[in-house]
Amino acid sequence: MWRLPVSRAMLNDAGLTLLFLALGVSLYATGLGVLDENASPLPTWFCMVSLGIAACFQLCRSRHPAVALTGVSAALALDSLTVPSIGVWLVFSDIVYSTCVYGGARLVRVLYGLAAVVAVATFLLVSVVAHDDWRLLFICLLWLLALIGSPLAYGLAVREHRSALSLEREHSRAMAELGEREQVEAVADERRRLARELHDVIAGRLSAIAVQSAAALQYPENTALAGKALAAVRASSVEALTEMRGLIDLLSDGSEHSTDGRHTTAGLRRIDRLTEPIAESGTDIATEIPATITAADGIDALPPVVDIAAFRIVAQALTNAATHAPGQPIRVRITHADDTLVLDICNRLAAHHDHHPTGDRHTGRGLVNMRTRAHAVGGRLCVERGTDEFRVTATLPTTSSDAPRIHP
Numbered sequence: 001m002w003r004l005p006v007s008r009a010m011l012n013d014a015g016l017t018l019l020f021l022a023l024g025v026s027l028y029a030t031g032l033g034v035l036d037e038n039a040s041p042l043p044t045w046f047c048m049v050s051l052g053i054a055a056c057f058q059l060c061r062s063r064h065p066a067v068a069l070t071g072v073s074a075a076l077a078l079d080s081l082t083v084p085s086i087g088v089w090l091v092f093s094d095i096v097y098s099t100c101v102y103g104g105a106r107l108v109r110v111l112y113g114l115a116a117v118v119a120v121a122t123f124l125l126v127s128v129v130a131h132d133d134w135r136l137l138f139i140c141l142l143w144l145l146a147l148i149g150s151p152l153a154y155g156l157a158v159r160e161h162r163s164a165l166s167l168e169r170e171h172s173r174a175m176a177e178l179g180e181r182e183q184v185e186a187v188a189d190e191r192r193r194l195a196r197e198l199h200d201v202i203a204g205r206l207s208a209i210a211v212q213s214a215a216a217l218q219y220p221e222n223t224a225l226a227g228k229a230l231a232a233v234r235a236s237s238v239e240a241l242t243e244m245r246g247l248i249d250l251l252s253d254g255s256e257h258s259t260d261g262r263h264t265t266a267g268l269r270r271i272d273r274l275t276e277p278i279a280e281s282g283t284d285i286a287t288e289i290p291a292t293i294t295a296a297d298g299i300d301a302l303p304p305v306v307d308i309a310a311f312r313i314v315a316q317a318l319t320n321a322a323t324h325a326p327g328q329p330i331r332v333r334i335t336h337a338d339d340t341l342v343l344d345i346c347n348r349l350a351a352h353h354d355h356h357p358t359g360d361r362h363t364g365r366g367l368v369n370m371r372t373r374a375h376a377v378g379g380r381l382c383v384e385r386g387t388d389e390f391r392v393t394a395t396l397p398t399t400s401s402d403a404p405r406i407h408p
Contacts (some may be wrong), residue, residue, distance in 0.1 A: 009062050009063055010063070012062065013058070013059050013060065013061050013062055013063070014059060015052075016058070016061070016094065017055050017058045017059050017061075017176065020055065020058065020087070020090055020091050020094060021051065021052075021055045021087075023087065023090060024048075024051045024055075024085070024086070024087020024088070024090065024091070025051075027085075027086050027087055028044075028045075028047065028048060028051075028085065028087065032086070033047065033085050033086050033087055034047055034083060034084070034085050034086075035084040035085060035086065036083075036084055037083075040081075040082045040083050042082050042083055043083075044083055046082055046083045047079060047082070047083040047084070047085035047087070047088070048076050050076075050078050050079035050083070050085065050088050051075075051079075051080065051085065051087045051088055051091070053071070053074075053075040053078070054071070054072045054075035054076070054079075054087075054088050054091040054092070055091065056071070056096065057070075057071025057075065057095075057182070058072060058091055058095065061094065061095060061098040061102070062098055062101075062102045063102075065095075065098055065099045065102045065107060066103065066107050068095050068098065068099070069095055069099050069103075069107070069110075069114070071113065072088075072091055072092050072095040073092070073114060073118075075088055075091070075092075075096075076088050076089070076092045076118070077322075080122075080125075080138070080337070081130070082131065088270050089143075089147050090147070091149065092147065092148075093146075093147040093150075093151045094146060094151070095149035095153045096111065096115060096155065097152070097154050097155040098155070099111045099152060100151075100152060100155025100156050100158070100159050101155050101157070101158050101159055101162070108156075108159075111152070115148050115152055115260060118148065119144045119148055122140065122143075122144060123137075123140055123141070123144065126140040128130045131348070150362040152293065177235075194236055195365075196365075196369045196372065196373075199366075199369060202221045202240065202244070205239065205240035205243075206239070206240070207235050207319045207322065208232075208236045208277050208278065208318075208319065208322060209233050209236050209237065210323075211278070211281050211322045211323065211326055212229045212230075212232045212233045212236065212277055212280070212281040212284075213229065213233055214281075214326065215229050215281040215282050216229035216233075216357075225282065228280045228349075229280065229281055231280070231281040232276070232277040232281060233277075235273075235276075235277060236277050244371075248263050248391040267300065267302075267304075267308060267310075268289070268293045268294065268307055268310050268311050268312050268314070268334065269293065269294050269307075270311070271287070271289065271294065271311065271314060272294070274311075274314060274315050274318055275287055275318070275332065278318060278322055278330065281322075283322065283326070283327055283328070283329070283330060284329040284330070285318075285329070285330040285331075285332065286329070286330070286331045286332070287331075287332045287334075288331075288332070288333040288334065288335075289332070289333075290334065291337055292336070293334065293336060301336070302336070302341065302398055303398060305376075306341060306377050306396050306397070306398050307379055307394060308373065309373040309376065309377045309379075310334075310341060310343055310394070310396060311372045312370075312373050313343055313373055313381070313392075313394050314332065314334075314343055314345060316366050316367075316369060317343075317345035317370065317372050317392040318330065318332070318345065319366070320366050320367075320390075320392075321345065321347035321390070324350075324390075325347050325348065325349050325350045325390070326350070327350070328347050328348040328349065329347065329348050330345070330346070330347040330352055331344075331345070331346045332344070332345050332397075333345075333346075339397060339398050339399045340395060340396070340397060340398065341395075341396045341397075341398050342393070342394070342395050342396075343391050343392075343393065343394040343395075343396070344391065344392075345391070345392045346389055346390070346391040346392075347390055348387065348388060348389050349385075349388055349389060349390055367381075367383060370392070370394070374394050374395075374396060377396055377397070378397050379394060379395050379396035379397060380394070380395050381393070381394045381395075382394075382395075
C-alpha cells in the first residue's frame with residue numbers, strides 16, 4: 001500500500017482549478033460563456049481548448065506562480081484571438097490574485113506591467129469595435145476593474161497582511177529569545193549572589209574558627225587562652241548557623257524583615273560579633289566606630305542595603321587579615337558624614353608572608369565580593385598594600401537615591 005505525497009497546497013490548487021473549470025463549462029453550456037460568436041470562423045467549442053490550457057497551468061497557481069502566470073496569459077491571448085470566452089478571463093483573474101499573494105517582489109512587478117498591457121490592449125480593441133458606443137466602453141472598463149483591478153488590489157492587500165504577520169512573528173520570536181536570555185542571565189545572577197552570600201557567611205566564619213582554634217593549639221598549656229579560644233569557636237559556629245538560617249529563611253519567603261518590621265540580617269550594629277572572636281584569639285584589634293551606628297536604637301541610622309553591604313565588607317576584610325596575617329594588629333575605623341559611609345580596615349603584614357591578596361592579582365573571591373557589594377550600593381572599594389601594612393577602604397553613599405536595593 002503506497003500513497004502519493006500530496007501537499008495541502010496541491011489539494012487547494014486542484015480544488016480551485018476544478019471549480020473554475022466547472023464554472024467555465026457551465027457558462028458555455030448555458031450559452032453565456034462566449035463573448036462574441038462571430039469573432040472567429042472557428043467553432044465555439046474551441047473556447048474549451050483555451051479553458052483547458054488555462055486550467056492546466058492553474059494547477060500550479062500557489063507553488064509556481066510564475067509558470068501559472070505565463071501559461072494562463074498565453075491561454076488568454078489564444079482565447080482572445082480565436083473565440084473569446086468568460087471562463088478564461090475568470091481563470092486569469094484568479095492567477096492575478098495568486099501571483100500577488102504567492103509570487104516574489106520581481107514577479108509582482110512583472111504582473112503590474114502585464115496587467116497594464118492586457119487592460120490597455122483590451123480597451124483599445126473594444127474602442128475599435130464599439131466605435132462611438134460609450135456604453136460598451138463603460139462596460140469594458142467595469143470588466144477590466146472586476147477581473148484585473150479587483151483581484152490585483154485584493155491580492156496586494158493579502159500580501160501586505162501576510163508580510164505584517166510574518167514581521168510580527170519574527171518580532172515575537174525575537175522577544176521570546178530575549179526573554180529566554182534574560183531568564184538565563186537572571187538565574188546566573190542569582191547563582192552568583194548565592195555564591196557570594198555563602199562565601200561571606202560560611203568562609204568567613206570558618207576562617208575565624210580556624211584562626212581561633214590555631215591560637216588554642218599554639219598555647220596548649222595556657223588553659224585560660226584555650227578556654228577563650230574554644231568559647232570564641234563556639235560563638236562563631238553558632239553565629240554562622242544563625243546567619244545561615246536567616247539566609248535560608250530569606251530565600252524561602254523572600255522577606256527581609258521580621259514580624260516587628262526590623263531588619264533581621266547582619267548590620268554594623270553587630271560588628272562586635274566580628275571583632276570579639278578575633279580579639280579573644282589573641283590578635284590586637286582596635287575599632288573606631290560612631291555610637292550612632294552601633295547603638296541598638298540606631299538601627300535606622302543607615303539604609304538597610306548600605307548597612308548590610310558595609311557589614312559584609314568589614315567581615316570579609318577582617319577574615320582576610322586574620323587569615324593572611326595571623327596575629328598582626330588590625331584597625332577598623334568607620335566614619336559617617338555628609339551622606340557618606342567610609343570603612344577603613346588596616347592590618348600589619350606578617351614578615352614571612354608574601355602572598356597577601358592585592359588588587360587585580362588576587363584570584364580568590366573575597367576582594368571580588370567586596371567590590372561587588374560596594375558597587376551594588378553605588379560606592380567604591382580601594383585596596384592598597386604598603387611595605388608593612390594592607391588597607392581596604394570602602395566609600396558607600398547613604399542617600400536613598402544612590403543606594404539601589406539589593407539582597408543581603
